Amino acid sequence: MIHLPGGAFQMGSDRFYPEEAPVRRVQVDGFWMDATPVTNRDFARFVEATGHVTLAELAPDPKDYPGMDPTMAQAGSLLFQRTNGPVPLDDASQWWRFSFGTDWRHPHGPDSELDILADHPVVHVAYADAEAYARWAGKTLPTEAEWEYAARGGLDGTDYVWGDELAPGGICQANYWQGAFPFANTLADGYERTSPVRTYPANDYGLFDMIGNVWEWTTDWFAQPRIERKAKGSCCVPANPRGGTKRESLDPATPDIPIPRKVLKGGSHLCAANYCQRYRPAARHPQAVDSSTSHIGFRCIIRDKKGNRP
Numbered sequence: 541m542i543h544l545p546g547g548a549f550q551m552g553s554d555r556f557y558p559e560e561a562p563v564r565r566v567q568v569d570g571f572w573m574d575a576t577p578v579t580n581r582d583f584a585r586f587v588e589a590t591g592h593v594t595l596a597e598l599a600p601d602p603k604d605y606p607g608m609d610p611t612m613a614q615a616g617s618l619l620f621q622r623t624n625g626p627v628p629l630d631d632a633s634q635w636w637r638f639s640f641g642t643d644w645r646h647p648h649g650p651d652s653e654l655d656i657l658a659d660h661p662v663v664h665v666a667y668a669d670a671e672a673y674a675r676w677a678g679k680t681l682p683t684e685a686e687w688e689y690a691a692r693g694g695l696d697g698t699d700y701v702w703g704d705e706l707a708p709g710g711i712c713q714a715n716y717w718q719g720a721f722p723f724a725n726t727l728a729d730g731y732e733r734t735s736p737v738r739t740y741p742a743n744d745y746g747l748f749d750m751i752g753n754v755w756e757w758t759t760d761w762f763a764q765p766r767i768e769r770k771a772k773g774s775c776c777v778p779a780n781p782r783g784g785t786k787r788e789s790l791d792p793a794t795p796d797i798p799i800p801r802k803v804l805k806g807g808s809h810l811c812a813a814n815y816c817q818r819y820r821p822a823a824r825h826p827q828a829v830d831s832s833t834s835h836i837g838f839r840c841i842i843r844d845k846k847g848n849r850p
Contacts, residue, residue: 541842542746546570548777549689550697552765553822559764560822563697565777568689573682574839576737576748577661577756578673580654583644586673595666596643596832606796616640617664618833619649620733620810623723629815635722636833647834648733659736661754661837667802667829670757670838679840684760684824685781686841687805691750691821693743699820701743701751706813714740714752716819721812733809733834752811752819754837755804755827761789762801762826789826801826808835 548567553560586592596617602608619639627634641650644664647657665673674680682690691701698704702713712718712729719726729735738748763784783789789801804827807819818825827836 541572542575543572543844544570544690544745547689549692551685551688551781551822553699553820555699556817556820556823559824562765564765566685566781567777567779568683568686569780570844571682571686572842572844573686573690573747574679574841575742575746577754577837577839578670579659579737580644580647580662581658583662583665583673584654584658586676590672590676592669592672592676594644594664594669594832595830596664600830604797612638614640615643617642618831620722620834622725625723626720627722629721642834643832657734659738660734661737661749663734663754663834663837664832665757665837666832667757667827669832673838674840677840679842681757681759681838682841683780684758684783684803684805687756687758688821690745690747691743691806693745693747693750695744699822701821702741706819712740714749714819715809716752716807717810717812717815719812721810721815731809735809750806750821752807753809754806754835755808755825756806757827757836757838758783758803758805760784760803761786762803762824763788791826791828799828799830801828803827804836810835 546569548565550563551566552563554563597615599613599615602610602613616639618636619642620635623635639649644662646652647663715729715731715735717725718728735753742748743750760783783803786800790798804825807823811819
């Protein structure tokens, strides 16, 4: 783990997507953070020690999903599939499908295996799976503010972890989609899906893969950011801000299935210039807590104001 001293920083962005605004100055206390996302090797140790069964390995109960086709009540997870050509970018069902038998042990489909993926980020983990791992490890998941502070690595206000240019000198600094999403990936970064952790340079705090590769769970409920007011007469910026409420996080597009959503951070290997420019520290995305996918993982923290090594 890497120790971060805490401090004030500019959170959010006014230059990309509305859910990232407004830019506001906040501060967080010090904490330790995993240098990389949790890997398949890490998660396998957890499962071996506890017998944990992930949500993707359990068949959903149709009672929890009104109108659900009974044939869909099988264990599985959402799996990305490249399309054969251009498709409407407002219809994610064109490239996502619920794949039976797909889970963390079979990340690319039911017939796939981990094989050489031990050092890749674990995927197909729902929020409860990430929480269970964190408890077992004696850690917790970060808040959105803690995550963004860590990702910025002390570069306050820049678009990317490494500065304001996406690919300095034409060199990819993270695992994201190059080309026209979701059908033409030039693989300039060398990877179709996830990449081994530590493949790309660490940020200035020594943290790897804070951008791209996999989205990462945070503990905050998703809502539009709010400006936290300073106490009257205080010169201090708001400390350790939190997200919205569980109720605020519900998706208004699915009123019959009130599944709360957490904030994801960091973007993934599927973020592209023509579709999802969320390979940035300010980027954020809502994700239903009961959903797992082939591009979501997590990392953990330990809060320690004194900076003592955990």
